[in-house]
Amino acid sequence: MTDRKDLIVGNWKMNATHLDAIQMIQKLHYRLEVEDYDRVDVVVAPPFTALRSAQTVIEADHMLIELGAQNAHWEESGAYTGEVSAPMLAKLAVGYVIVGHSERRQHFEETDQDANRRARAVLANEMTPIVCVGETLEEREEARAEEVGLSQLKGSLARFDVTQLGSIVIAYEPVWAIGTGRTASPDDAGEMASFIRERLVDLGNSEVAASMRILYGGSVNAGNVKDLMAKKHIDGALVGGASLDPDKFAAIVRYRL
Numbered sequence: 001m002t003d004r005k006d007l008i009v010g011n012w013k014m015n016a017t018h019l020d021a022i023q024m025i026q027k028l029h030y031r032l033e034v035e036d037y038d039r040v041d042v043v044v045a046p047p048f049t050a051l052r053s054a055q056t057v058i059e060a061d062h063m064l065i066e067l068g069a070q071n072a073h074w075e076e077s078g079a080y081t082g083e084v085s086a087p088m089l090a091k092l093a094v095g096y097v098i099v100g101h102s103e104r105r106q107h108f109e110e111t112d113q114d115a116n117r118r119a120r121a122v123l124a125n126e127m128t129p130i131v132c133v134g135e136t137l138e139e140r141e142e143a144r145a146e147e148v149g150l151s152q153l154k155g156s157l158a159r160f161d162v163t164q165l166g167s168i169v170i171a172y173e174p175v176w177a178i179g180t181g182r183t184a185s186p187d188d189a190g191e192m193a194s195f196i197r198e199r200l201v202d203l204g205n206s207e208v209a210a211s212m213r214i215l216y217g218g219s220v221n222a223g224n225v226k227d228l229m230a231k232k233h234i235d236g237a238l239v240g241g242a243s244l245d246p247d248k249f250a251a252i253v254r255y256r257l
């Protein structure tokens with residue numbers, strides 16, 4: 001048995017206005033019981049424009065839902081038109097920030113070094129980075145999933161000390177499973193999570209690696225979550241599409257082994 005508490009994060013991506021967000025969060029809140037939060041940390045990551053409204057509704061109704069953001073720049077402030085900094089997010093009671101998502105890598109040419117700089121800024125502002133890694137279909141077919149995952153891990157986690165490493169969440173999201181309805185099999189996802197944990201031992205030590213949460217992401221839904229979460233080294237999920245529907249997301253949060 002481990003004492004890692006499950007973490008389920010809804011990544012809304014570029015969906016929902018601030019008005020939609022208020023409704024979605026209220027609905028999610030009403031569908032969850034206090035006991036659900038004893039078992040699972042529940043996080044929603046709306047677009048930047050909805051964070052302030054989300055924070056307000058969460059605080060006003062004393063909800064236990066936590067707030068995440070989908071990215072953060074590494075500088076605190078300055079001439080970076082269009083960017084949002086980690087201190088700005090921390091001020092909005094954001095607790096988690098996704099970095100190195102494959103869509104950032106794919107569409108905005110972000111690198112492991114970018115993910116590393118972002119994660120560093122997130123940690124410096126006392127939030128938890130969710131560092132995403134995962135192979136493309138081509139890489140999996142060439143049997144390079146582990147090699148790619150390892151190189152992304154090493155690059156994104158470069159030069160963190162052991163204490164910092166222990167404050168990071170890793171999300172394994174195979175690119176071919178994102179938004180495709182094609183989930184990695186629980187065995188494949190579990191093996192990759194186990195591989196990642198072994199590499200975290202090398203990057204830190206066994207104690208810190210055992211304490212870190214590893215999430216799976218890629219077409220997670222209420223029907224497949226249980227088998228994925230049954231895997232020893234998978235400690236939660238990063239959910240895209242299904243997190244936009246409060247009924248579906250609540251059902252994912254409420255899975256029972």
Ligand code: 13P
Binds near residue numbers: 101173179218220241
């Ligand atoms: P889907 O759940 O829509 O496949 O998205 C996964 C994801 O990218 C979460 O970050």
